[in-house]
Amino acid sequence: MSPDGLGRAGRYQLSQLRALESQSIHILREVAAEFERPVLLFSGGKDSLVMLHLAEKAFWPARPPFPVLHVDTGHNFPEVLEFRDRRVAEASAQLLVASVPEAIAAGRVAEPQGPDASRNRLQTPVLLAAISEHRFDAVFGGARRDEEKARAKERVFSFRDEFGQWDPKNQRPELWSLFNGRHRPGEHIRVFPLSDWTELDVWEYVAAEELEVPSIYFAHRREVFRRDGMLLAASDLLPLRDGEEVFEATVRYRTVGDLTCTGAVESAASTVPEIIAEVAAARVTERGATRADDRTSDSAMEDRKREGYF
Amino acid sequence: MARLDGEPAGRGSAELLRFATAGSVDDGKSTLIGRLLTDAKAVFEDQLDAVERVSRARGDDYTDLALLTDGLRAEREQGITIDVAYRYFATPRRTFIIADSPGHVQYTRNMVTGNSTADLSLVLVDARKGIVEQTRRHAFLASLLRVPHLVLCVNKMDLVDYERDVFEAICDEFADFATKLDVADLTFIPISALQGDNVVQRSASMAWYEGPSLLHHLEHVHIASDRNLIDPRFAVQWVVRPQSASKRDYRGYAGRVLGGIFRPGDQVTVLPSGLTTTVTGIDTADGPLEEAFPSMSVVLRLADDLDVSRGDMLCRPHNHPTVGQDLEAMVCWMTERPLVPGMFVAVKHTTQWVRAVVREVHYRLDVTTLHRDVDAGSLGLNDVGRVSLRATRSLVYDPYARNRETGSCILVSEETNTTAGAGMLLGPA
Numbered sequence: 001m002s003p004d005g006l007g008r009a010g011r012y013q014l015s016q017l018r019a020l021e022s023q024s025i026h027i028l029r030e031v032a033a034e035f036e037r038p039v040l041l042f043s044g045g046k047d048s049l050v051m052l053h054l055a056e057k058a059f060w061p062a063r064p065p066f067p068v069l070h071v072d073t074g075h076n077f078p079e080v081l082e083f084r085d086r087r088v089a090e091a092s093a094q095l096l097v098a099s100v101p102e103a104i105a106a107g108r109v110a111e112p113q114g115p116d117a118s119r120n121r122l123q124t125p126v127l128l129a130a131i132s133e134h135r136f137d138a139v140f141g142g143a144r145r146d147e148e149k150a151r152a153k154e155r156v157f158s159f160r161d162e163f164g165q166w167d168p169k170n171q172r173p174e175l176w177s178l179f180n181g182r183h184r185p186g187e188h189i190r191v192f193p194l195s196d197w198t199e200l201d202v203w204e205y206v207a208a209e210e211l212e213v214p215s216i217y218f219a220h221r222r223e224v225f226r227r228d229g230m231l232l233a234a235s236d237l238l239p240l241r242d243g244e245e246v247f248e249a250t251v252r253y254r255t256v257g258d259l260t261c262t263g264a265v266e267s268a269a270s271t272v273p274e275i276i277a278e279v280a281a282a283r284v285t286e287r288g289a290t291r292a293d294d295r296t297s298d299s300a301m302e303d304r305k306r307e308g309y310f
Numbered sequence: 311m312a313r314l315d316g317e318p319a320g321r322g323s324a325e326l327l328r329f330a331t332a333g334s335v336d337d338g339k340s341t342l343i344g345r346l347l348t349d350a351k352a353v354f355e356d357q358l359d360a361v362e363r364v365s366r367a368r369g370d371d372y373t374d375l376a377l378l379t380d381g382l383r384a385e386r387e388q389g390i391t392i393d394v395a396y397r398y399f400a401t402p403r404r405t406f407i408i409a410d411s412p413g414h415v416q417y418t419r420n421m422v423t424g425n426s427t428a429d430l431s432l433v434l435v436d437a438r439k440g441i442v443e444q445t446r447r448h449a450f451l452a453s454l455l456r457v458p459h460l461v462l463c464v465n466k467m468d469l470v471d472y473e474r475d476v477f478e479a480i481c482d483e484f485a486d487f488a489t490k491l492d493v494a495d496l497t498f499i500p501i502s503a504l505q506g507d508n509v510v511q512r513s514a515s516m517a518w519y520e521g522p523s524l525l526h527h528l529e530h531v532h533i534a535s536d537r538n539l540i541d542p543r544f545a546v547q548w549v550v551r552p553q554s555a556s557k558r559d560y561r562g563y564a565g566r567v568l569g570g571i572f573r574p575g576d577q578v579t580v581l582p583s584g585l586t587t588t589v590t591g592i593d594t595a596d597g598p599l600e601e602a603f604p605s606m607s608v609v610l611r612l613a614d615d616l617d618v619s620r621g622d623m624l625c626r627p628h629n630h631p632t633v634g635q636d637l638e639a640m641v642c643w644m645t646e647r648p649l650v651p652g653m654f655v656a657v658k659h660t661t662q663w664v665r666a667v668v669r670e671v672h673y674r675l676d677v678t679t680l681h682r683d684v685d686a687g688s689l690g691l692n693d694v695g696r697v698s699l700r701a702t703r704s705l706v707y708d709p710y711a712r713n714r715e716t717g718s719c720i721l722v723s724e725e726t727n728t729t730a731g732a733g734m735l736l737g738p739a
Contacts, residue, residue: 012571012603013534016326016405025607026566029547033620033661058607060595061560062552145396152395159727171393172729173419173644175426177566178658178720182727196407198398 017205021054024193026177027156028058028140031191032065034181035138038191039096039131041310042068043076044084045256046213047142047194050202052091053211054193055140067094069139071127073119073258074101075237080256083214098130115241118261124308128164131188138181140191141310146198150302157181158190164308166190190310199254200279207272216253219270224249230263254279325404327533330428330457332411332421332448337434338465342503343397343410346525349510350399350406394424403529418451418677418692419644422732425455426718429533432461437470437500441483443678449484450677453491454640454694454734456714458536460488461497463524468502472515490680492711495531499524537604538713542570542578543631544624545660545706545716550609562593562609563618568660568715569708570626572602572610580616581623581706582633588613604715621662623706623716631708631716632738637666637699639733640675640710643689645723649697649731650688657733659705659719666721669698689731697733710734 014022031038040055042048055064068088072081088095100119103109103126112118131139145152155171157179172180181189194202206213223234225244232238234246237260251264252275269275301309331339397408409424411417425431431452435445445462452460462484470476477500488496499508500519507513510525522530547565552558572578576589592599593609602608610624625631643649653668674686674695689695710717721731 012537012539013325014605016324019326019605022566022605022607026547029564029607030661033548057595058564059548059550060593060609061557062550062554146398152397153393168393173423173732175423175720175729175732176714176718177427178718180658180720180722180727180729182656182722184727196396196398198400198405200400201405 017201017208020197020201021057021205023177023196024051024054025058027179027191027193028055028064030179031138031140031181032059035189037134037136038066038138038140039134039136040064040066040068040140041127041142042070042084042088042095043142043256044070044080044087044214045142046202046206046217047144049087049211049213050197050205051140051142051193052087052093053209056091063092066140067096069096069098069130069136071098071123071130072100073123074099075119075258075260077214077216077233077253077256077259079216080214083212087212096130096134098126100126103129118258120258120261121304121307121309123310124164124304127310128308131164132186136188137183138189138191140193142194143192143310144194144197144199144202148301150299150305154192154195154305156192156195158192159183160188160190160308162186164188166305166308168302168306200276203272203276203279207276213272214256216256217275219250219252219268221248222251222264223247224251224264231266232263233259235259324400324402325533326407327404327430327528327531328407328409328428329430329432329528330409330411330421330424330452331432331434332417332424337436337444338503339410339434342434342463342465342501342509342524343408345503345506345509346408347397347399349506349525350401394420401525401529406528417447418642418694421448421451422455422642422644425452425457426714426732428452428455428457429536430459430461430528430531431455431457432463435462435464435480435484437464437466437476437480440480441487445484446487446679447677449488449491449493450680453493454642456492456710456734458533459495459497459531460493461499461524461527464498464500465503467500467507467513467516468505472500472507472513474516474518477519497521497527497531499527538569539603540570541629541631541708541713542572542576542624542626543568543708543713543716544572544578544610545662546618546620546622546624547661548620549618561615562611563624564607564609565661566607567602567604569604569713570629572608572624573600574598577627578610578612578624579627579630580618581625581630582704583617583622585614585616586627587616621660623660631706633704633706634738635701635704636669636738637701637705637707637733638736638738639697639699639719640694640736641689641697641721641734642694642732643691643730644732645726645728645730646691647723647730648688648690649721654724655699655730656722656724657699657701657705657719658722659707660716662705664701664703664705665724666699666701669700672696672698696736699733707735709737711736 100122104111109122155174223246224231225246252267269278395410399406411420411424433448464477464480481498501508508523512523546563550562579586590613591611592602651668657664657666673682673684708716717735719733720729723730
């Protein structure tokens with residue numbers, strides 16, 4: 001025991017970013033130790049980049065003992081895919097891609113039809129097929145509780161049955177730092193190491209750790225059009241409707257998803273500190289501003305999560 | 311990799327405070343949380359819009375801020391809170407995580423869960439009603455979980471004309487009850503969540519009150535000494551052995567510091583084996599450290615090539631935790647099938663799992679009156695009681711009162727795999 005241990009108590013307090021980092025590393029290590037086949041969901045978006053960075057730190061100087069998995073709708077931003085491949089190579093990680101277009105071609109799922117068709121929902125069966133094919137028993141996701149109200153009720157270790165379903169009314173109590181990952185064969189646990197992080201924490205951590213993020217997070221000139229109050233990228237994938245007009249604007253993305261349902265925000269923020277200032281002053285949540293997939297109803301996220309969505 | 315030491319002096323170096331709240335629909339808790347979130351600008355326009363839309367659709371004549379925390383469809387439809395919800399807000403000084411528990415449904419289970427990680431527990435009292443059964447339950451569960459700071463907010467002071475006597479009578483009655491509890495730090499604050507008195511700003515209507523506003527208290531309450539900095543404890547989580555040729559000789563023990571301070575050169579004893587060695591280095595991806603303190607995730611390197619694996623505990627040679635198979639614990643039971651003697655459970659404690667058999671239920675505790683029912687013989691859903699367990703292998707533990715990390719365990723059903731109980735270990739029998 002150090003003679004001055006108590007007297008210098010003030011010294012022994014982690015800053016909030018370090019406290020969050022330490023908690024996430026603890027979670028990553030628990031999973032590696034207790035599960036046979038974990039996998040880390042990786043889209044190249046900021047949350048999954050922070051998660052991969054934390055995984056590198058957690059097992060340093062060894063490499064993270066699990067592969068990364070991207071569920072690719074085939075409608076991703078090319079800049080993000082290029083970034084994804086570069087970052088995965090840098091981490092010397094194994095990248096698995098669960099492809100929605102391949103699942104459509106094989107007839108396992110059908111291309112959605114209709115005016116608001118999006119492949120967003122198809123990610124769930126494709127993810128579940130990959131989990132079952134590779135027999136993954138733990139799946140790391142970058143979801144945060146501050147993102148959305150159904151996610152505010154999510155556990156760090158979230159039990160999924162053989163169909164990948166989430167039962168929000170029947171969740172395991174989660175006490176102290178004692179996570180319960182027990183499950184039967186065929187069931188799995190979704191693990192959310194960033195549960196307690198906020199959007200602002202993520203950006204401040206990106207700044208503090210000097211992490212590189214895809215270019216679409218920063219202000220750039222892009223051809224866009226307005227639909228349901230959101231700015232969507234002009235693309236062959238999104239035929240214009242009556243009254244919609246393409247124009248060029250200075251925009252950036254707050255979330256990285258399928259380009260058919262992820263909106264841009266008008267912004268001049270071109271550096272991480274400028275993004276932090278913008279996020280700190282933001283009056284609308286990142287998903288509220290930019291995700292058509294959450295807008296279909298008040299329970300859109302809960303419904304998708306019940307089916308096994310991220 | 312970049313060091314967090316280099317982070318800006320602003321929010322990046324702020325502290326994290328976790329606090330638990332609990333309460334029923336009518337005590338103003340949602341209004342209070344809504345006000346803290348709104349004033350701290352942690353509620354966004356789209357969230358408020360959604361709340362207003364749903365309130366209108368339900369025919370409410372006010373904006374029900376509970377809808378901000380009640381995220382599930384069933385909760386909104388039934389107007390009840392089902393589960394602990396986590397909310398986040400920040401001020402320049404601190405970042406806050408609120409674990410908000412419902413007042414009625416699964417009351418004890420959720421309160422125990424929310425309080426297990428809390429630095430501070432916030433109990434609300436309606437100034438018109440004074441101390442009620444629920445107040446006593448809140449306070450008892452916070453003390454059972456050893457939450458270091460308890461704040462009693464006497465709410466709705468506007469409805470008792472901001473009378474000092476009303477506030478002081480409630481404080482006296484509560485302080486009297488609190489003598490039966492283990493409460494290290496108790497603070498009373500008279501507020502009106504609806505009017506905003508003493509929530510963020512000091513109230514002009516209660517000049518007689520000389521203490522801080524609630525937010526000021528949350529921002530300044532001293533939490534740095536709450537963790538155990540005396541007894542070094544480190545539970546091995548994972549052995550780091552790189553496969554790359556250049557680092558083949560590297561062997562480190564990854565884990566979190568659960569108590570005390572570790573420094574290179576420290577002699578350490580590995581339990582349960584009892585072998586002693588020396589810490590040769592404390593590693594992180596950001597470089598070596600001179601010392602590691604509670605809640606830091608680090609990697610320790612040891613001088614000798616000992617057999618150390620997950621579940622082992624490192625401590626100092628003259629400061630040992632208890633090692634034993636016979637466990638005494640206060641248990642909160644959280645599942646339908648009752649806990650009875652003879653039952654086997656899986657136990658997770660620090661970084662290991664053991665099996666244990668329930669030997670005896672000594673008594674069930676009435677969480678409102680603190681009466682001990684020695685004839686209970688079992689614990690049902692949401693019951694709290696003292697239990698003897700015998701584990702298949704030795705645990706390395708401290709009494710919960712000494713260390714919340716090394717003194718806590720969860721009991722898991724071997725049939726359903728669900729978390730069935732929360733255990734707070736007592737000293738050896």
